Amino acid sequence: MSEHIAAGVLPGLGLVTLLAAAPLTGASAAAEEGANVNETVNEIIVTAEIREKSLLETPVAVSVIGAEQMERQGITSLDGLDSGIIPSLRIQPLGIAPSTLSIAIRGRGPTDPGQVTRDGSVAIYQDGFYLGRAQGLSLELADPERIEVLRGPQGTLYGRNAVSGAVNVISRKPTGELGLRQTVTYGNFDALRTITTLNLPEVSGISLKFDYIHSERDGWVDNTAPGEEDFFAFNKDGGRASLRWRASDEFTLDYVYERGQVEAAQIYHQLAVDNIGIIGVEPRRVRATRFPIAPLDPTVTDYDMHGLTLSWQASEALTVRSLTSLRGTEEITGNNFGGVLYFNGVIFEEEVDQEQFSQEIQVLGSHDRLEWVAGAYYFEEDATQTAQNLFSLDIFGLLTGTPLTPIVPPTIFDVFTGADAPFREIENRAESLAVYGQATWTPPVLDDRLQLTLGLRYTRDDRSGTRIEGGQQSFALETDRLDPLITVNYFWTDTLSTYAKFSTAYRAGGANVRAASFSDFGTEVAETFEFGLKSSFWDNRATLNVALFATDIKDAQLDFVNPDNLVVLETVNIESTVEVDGTEIELTLAPVPGLVIGLNYTYLDGNIPPQPNPLTGGAAVEFFRLSQTPEHAGSATVDYTFPEFSFGTLIAHVDMTATDEFDYVAGNGTQDLDSFALFNARLTLSEIDLGGSAGALRVSVWCENLFDAIYVPYGFPVPGVGEAVSFGTPRTYGFDLTYQF
Structure with missing residues (x-):
């Protein structure tokens, strides 16, 4: 592993100055409380290790962005982080359903996250509750307190499907005091967003808070088909009721109920390379479709969640928590690729219905020189997915006699196979049971500046599924895993610490619903050695956090495309080890009163050795880069709070993100998305x-x-056809008006 660090990580250090880099960890907190706090960088409290600790004392690579900084950067949902404001975090919409997000950290993420029989590589949590599906992750966040992004394997405390890291969205709790906050946002493309937050006074120890959010925007690529959806349009509604009951000084109950709907029209794909020559390419960003795309309906996602957290402080040294959640998600996909793919205007029509339940018990204790946490976790999920391919545009004129003629109504007849496209039905059930523990000991040596942490999680997974597509096929998997963590943390001074860590995590196995065989694949495992530095200096006017890491991904789950049929993919566990090495640097400065500057840079070096493609007779395929792994990425934030005026406080904010070229799909190097x-x-x-x-x-x-x-955040190669891309959002502008008492 030291070879990886020498060869892959250290070269990145010499390139730090090549990119103005990004934010957040200190900048967000330092700029949030008004003019006075901008003289220093504020202490940041995180829950990355379940208990609350300052970021300086937490030997975890974690980025934090608070509510005020989210507002200043226009981040209203998880997909608002897609610009790369946290450079290690990449968020991309799924091509057929934009409300479904593909999320990667440190260069490892899924390219087809919509399948119910497989899982992602980043664990998403909302207020401590795991969200099992990628569908609907673009939901609006009504009243977030902060977002914590934990980078690197988090298998011990966060469990399965955290091989790349974890994202925890933390919402504000009821205040117990009467208060109202109303925000209205209006922008171009008829963008409208309203947020209402109402806190009620505490009565008999019970506090209530209600949040409602509505967000809509017209599409910025007009569909020339009358009466059909415009591309990139969305309409989102969500409500949340929060209750906090302080039964006594020792016992607290928190309950939330959340319900919402996301309607999102498909992102517009353009053919950047046309190997056939009939449709032709669209080389630049367009504002209207060249073909009337019909039918085109939005993808509609409905979700609801109950969450119950009980906390009992048995003593000053012992706290017991119970976290229970029940969540349901339904999604009906609307899309149409008639303007870009040579498959008779293919429509991937899918429906997903998912229910999940989780129960976790946490026990947090401390004694003399020992802090520890232990827990037990249970998760179950039932999901169904149905799919039907339809055809809406006669590309070659094989049905109508005239090329590029609409097929009305769309047909299930596939001219390439000479038969009707089959109907597919998937059922999936997953159960996971885990027990874990982690302890930090401060030995009575070295002036109590040394901390040793050991953690271990045991998980048992059971997963089974069936697919009906002509005949019936099924799979069943049973997995037992141990994921350890070892950390050595040393405080050189009260404001400078370094740590060395070894950690693992795994992604659960499953099956690819688009494969010909529907055979199962096993777990993939990430092992990471990480060295980090955390510091505060210059009279607390600067913080510097650095992480150097080398990750080996074993039994990596890799998709192979059938070049003769785009919609057929096979997922296998490859034998070769995938390597991802990198460097992450975060610097926050408050050089003068009122000014806060945040810089952040990430260097990634990912490598997949040549692999045999099982769909082409085992011919070796050269994989030049991992998906969603730009070699260099960074951002910068600048916040300046002017001296107070008699009529209010004026704050100016500017941010920049920079991303090197990368592949969206792990492939043979034919699909480079340019830097921007x-x-x-x-x-x-x-x-x-x-x-x-x-x-x-x-x-x-x-x-x-x-x-x-004009930039391209999403694209994929189409075997035998060319390359399809989707351009990013053009300039948007508007105003916010917030009233609060």
């Missing part, structure tokens, strides 16, 4: 006093993609 840089800006006048008890106003004007950069 994006700039955003916001000017906010806050604390506008309305007098007496009337409350206060906050007004912001903002612009995203300030220079209207």
Whole structure:
């Protein structure tokens, strides 16, 4: 493993100055409380190790972005992080369903996350509850307190499907005091967003909070088919009720109920390379479709969740928690590839219905020189997925006699096979049971500056599924796993620490619903050696966090495409080890009162050795890069709070993200997405006093993609056809108005 670090990580250190890099960890906290706090970088509290600790004391590579910084950067949902403001984190929409997100950290993420028989590589949590499916992850966040992004394997405390890391969205709890916050946002493309948050006074120890959010925007690629959806349009609604009951000083109950709906029209794909020559290419970003695309309906995702957290502080040294959740997701996919793929205007029509239940018990204790956490976890999921391919555009004129003629209504007859496209029905059930423990000991040596942490998690997974497509096929998997963690952390001073860590995690096995055989594949395992530095200096006006890591991914789950049929893929566990090495640097500066600068840079070196493709008779395929793994990525944030005016506080914000070229799909190097840089800006006048008890106003004007950069965040090769891409959002601008009392 030391070879990886020498060869793959250290070269990145010499390239730090090549990119202006990105944010957040200190910048968000330092700029959140007003002008006075901008003289220093504020301490940041995280729950990366379940208990609350300062970021400086937590030997985990974690980025934190708080509510105020999310607002200044226009981040209203998880897919708002897609610009790369956290460079190690890549978020991409699924091509057939934009409300389904593919999420990668440190260069390892799924390219087909919509399948119910397989899992992602990043564990997503909302208020401590695991979200088992990628469907609907683009939901709006009504009242977030912060988002924590844990980088690297998190198998001990966060469990399965955290080989790349974990993302934890943490919401604000009821305050117990009467308060109202109403925000209205309006922007170009008729964008409208309203957020209502109402806190009620505490009564008999019970506090209530209600959140409602509505967000909509017209599509920015007009569909020339009358009456059909425009591409990139969306409409989102969500509500959340939160209850906190303080039964006593020792016992607290938190309950949340959340319900929402996401309607999102397909992203528009353009043919960047046309090997056949009939449709032709669209080389630049367009604002209207060249063909009338019909039918085109939005993908509709409905979700609801119950979450119950009980916390009992048995003593000053012992706390017991219970976390129970029940969540359901339904999604009906609407899409049409009639303007880009040579498959008779193919429509991948899918429906997903998923229910999940989880129960976790956590026990947190401390004694003398020992801090520890132990827990037990149970998760179960039942999901069904149905699929039917339809055809809406006679590309070659084989049905109508005239090329590029619409097929009305769409047919299930596939001219390439000479038969009707089969109907597919999938059923999947997964159960997971785990027990875990982690302890940190401070030995009575070296002036108590040394900390040793050991962790271990045992997991048993059972998964089974069936596919009906002509005949019936099935699979069943049973897995037992042990995931250890070892950390040595040393505090050189009260504001400088270094750590060395070894950790593992695994991604559960499953089956590919698009494979010809529907045979199962096993777990993939990530093992990481990581060395980190965390520091605060310059009279607490600067923080610097560095992580160097080398990851080996064993039995990696890799997709192979059938070159004769785009929709047939096979997933296998490859024998060769996949290597991902890298460097992450976060620097936050508060050089003068009112000014906070955040810089963040990530270097990644990913390698997949040549692999035999089982769909081409075992011929070796050269994989040049992992998917979603830019070699260099970074961002910068600048926040300046002006000296207070008599009428309010003025805050200026500018941020930039830069991303090197990368592949969306792990392939043979034919699909490079070019590097790009994006700039955003916001000017906010806050604390506008309305007098007496009337409350206060906050007004912001903002612009995203300030220079209207033309860039491609998503694309994939089409074997035998060419390459398809989707362009990123053009310049958007608007204003926010917030009233609060």
